[in-house]
Amino acid sequence: MQGSSSSSPTIDLPRLRAAFDGQVIAPDDPGYDQARTLFYGGWDRHPGAIVRPTDAAGVARVVALAGDAGLELAVRGGGHSLAGHSTTEGGLVVDLSAMTDLEIDPEGRTAWAQTGLTAGAYTAAVGKHGLATGFGDTGSVGIGGLTLGGGVGFLVRRLGLTIDSLLAAEVVTADGRILQVDDQHHPDLFWALRGGGGNFGVATRLRFRLHPVDQIVGGMLLLPASAEVIEGLVATAEAAPEELSGIANVMVAPPLPLLPEAAHGQLVVLALLCYAGEAEAGERALAPFRALAEPVADMLQPMSYADMFAAEEEEYHPTAVSRTMLVDTVDREVAGTIMRHLEASDAPVRVAQLRVLGGAMARVPVEATAFAHRDSRIMVNLAAFYEGPDDRVVRQAWVDEFAAALHQGDSRAYVNFIGDEGPDRVREAYPGPTWDRLAEVKRRYDPGNLFRRNQNIPPAPGPA
Numbered sequence: 458m459q460g461s462s463s464s465s466p467t468i469d470l471p472r473l474r475a476a477f478d479g480q481v482i483a484p485d486d487p488g489y490d491q492a493r494t495l496f497y498g499g500w501d502r503h504p505g506a507i508v509r510p511t512d513a514a515g516v517a518r519v520v521a522l523a524g525d526a527g528l529e530l531a532v533r534g535g536g537h538s539l540a541g542h543s544t545t546e547g548g549l550v551v552d553l554s555a556m557t558d559l560e561i562d563p564e565g566r567t568a569w570a571q572t573g574l575t576a577g578a579y580t581a582a583v584g585k586h587g588l589a590t591g592f593g594d595t596g597s598v599g600i601g602g603l604t605l606g607g608g609v610g611f612l613v614r615r616l617g618l619t620i621d622s623l624l625a626a627e628v629v630t631a632d633g634r635i636l637q638v639d640d641q642h643h644p645d646l647f648w649a650l651r652g653g654g655g656n657f658g659v660a661t662r663l664r665f666r667l668h669p670v671d672q673i674v675g676g677m678l679l680l681p682a683s684a685e686v687i688e689g690l691v692a693t694a695e696a697a698p699e700e701l702s703g704i705a706n707v708m709v710a711p712p713l714p715l716l717p718e719a720a721h722g723q724l725v726v727l728a729l730l731c732y733a734g735e736a737e738a739g740e741r742a743l744a745p746f747r748a749l750a751e752p753v754a755d756m757l758q759p760m761s762y763a764d765m766f767a768a769e770e771e772e773y774h775p776t777a778v779s780r781t782m783l784v785d786t787v788d789r790e791v792a793g794t795i796m797r798h799l800e801a802s803d804a805p806v807r808v809a810q811l812r813v814l815g816g817a818m819a820r821v822p823v824e825a826t827a828f829a830h831r832d833s834r835i836m837v838n839l840a841a842f843y844e845g846p847d848d849r850v851v852r853q854a855w856v857d858e859f860a861a862a863l864h865q866g867d868s869r870a871y872v873n874f875i876g877d878e879g880p881d882r883v884r885e886a887y888p889g890p891t892w893d894r895l896a897e898v899k900r901r902y903d904p905g906n907l908f909r910r911n912q913n914i915p916p917a918p919g920p921a
């Protein structure tokens with residue numbers, strides 16, 4: 458490794474290969490293009506090398522090498538960053554995908570998970586014991602990135618955010634130390650890890666609480682889209698018992714064989730609902746959703762929790778523009794605005810996603826974790842896929858205008874759904890006192906801002 462301080466230091470590949478036997482992928486290696494590909498298309502970056510360590514000691518070596526050489530360092534778990542943060546042009550990627558150990562303690566109801574695991578792999582493995590930790594809505598998302606930002610999914614109202622089930626972490630910090638972090642050890646860092654993203658180090662292992670969640674009642678319910686149905690769905694979800702969490706996508710029905718042909722291309726509400734509790738009570742909780750309109754398709758049924766994650770195509774790399782927001786209400790007027798904007802666009806894939814929050818997530822005190830938007834009632838994610846730069850401009854303008862029309866007085870945002878939107882937007886993930894505290898923790902653990910390929914929180918000024 459060259460200790461150059463020029464703006465583009467080079468990588469000493471022979472030395473890197475010697476240090477990481479077989480786990481270094483450089484531009485001339487077979488598999489390089491595959492290894493540099495992220496979930497989202499549009500991030501055509503060329504890292505100087507991608508390193509795949511197998512444990513915390515290996516991660517610490519990569520971190521130290523990047524720091525010494527002045528190389529930009531990107532941390533990659535599941536590769537689902539919306540902002541392309543898990544790659545770099547010319548720098549080093551520490552790719553955690555070879556770190557997939559999972560130690561399950563079914564009696565103690567905890568699990569230690571290496572952070573190369575995806576939500577789907579973790580959920581399937583602990584599900585064999587009738588246990589679960591709540592992650593998001595997609596199996597291929599990495600548990601590291603998702604957890605460090607907060608984690609909002611199908612169990613959010615019943616069990617809270619993913620971080621509300623996080624008990625401890627093993628973290629490699631910028632100075633190459635491997636820290637064991639929990640409520641008692643480095644409590645400031647443990648607080649910051651729960652919502653502050655990848656700013657403070659590389660989390661190599663996470664210890665989660667496991668909850669008895671085996672069979673759920675849920676799945677997909679497809680309703681015809683109208684302002685009335687959208688308003689009713691949100692009101693029904695807010696009134697539902699906490700065992701029920703869900704995600705409603707108002708979108709154009711894709712031409713899937715499992716959907717009636719007449720629905721293809723029509724605007725629908727594709728609701729993914731999950732009642733994590735006793736089956737009969739689940740049927741009762743789901744009935745008012747079914748009654749909102751004659752369903753286009755009703756696939757709600759008893760199933761294992763792990764089956765909530767839909768099958769995915771491996772080589773699926775959409776290009777998308779998006780905007781995330783937190784709002785207080787989706788009444789008839791707001792629902793009408795949603796319908797009008799979706800009707801006005803001709804993007805083949807366009808969506809307004811609604812997630813009713815509350816329940817266990819809202820009961821955790823605001824100052825307990827770095828995720829502070831605990832009292833937010835509804836998360837809204839707007840997105841459109843695009844094809845090429847000209848189309849991107851059109852779709853971005855649509856998303857911007859749509860978001861402005863839905864704006865309800867403040868611009869709070871959930872960090873994990875922010876794209877490449879600039880530093881002001883990162884501040885909107887963290888209210889003032891949370892931001893100040895995070896900047897102070899950053900100063901203590903990463904004063905040189907080595908971990909900056911993320912929704913960045915610069916270190917507070919002052920001595921390290």
Ligand SMILES: Cc1cc2nc3c(=O)[nH]c(=O)nc-3n(C[C@H](O)[C@H](O)[C@H](O)COP(=O)(O)OP(=O)(O)OC[C@H]3O[C@@H](n4cnc5c(N)ncnc54)[C@H](O)[C@@H]3O)c2cc1C
Nearest residue numbers: 534535536537538542543593594599601602609655660911
């Ligand atoms: C299709 C899709 C569905 C999603 N659904 C949900 C959802 O339902 N709920 C939800 O809460 N979020 C959801 N997200 C957002 C997701 O949580 C974030 O994109 C998250 O950052 C992805 O983590 P990753 O490890 O897959 O990504 P990566 O791209 O690998 O990592 C993203 C960033 O996270 C940081 N990071 C990742 N792993 C580590 C680690 N071990 N240590 C330190 N830093 C790390 C790094 O800064 C990195 O740049 C979704 C995203 C996509 C693309």
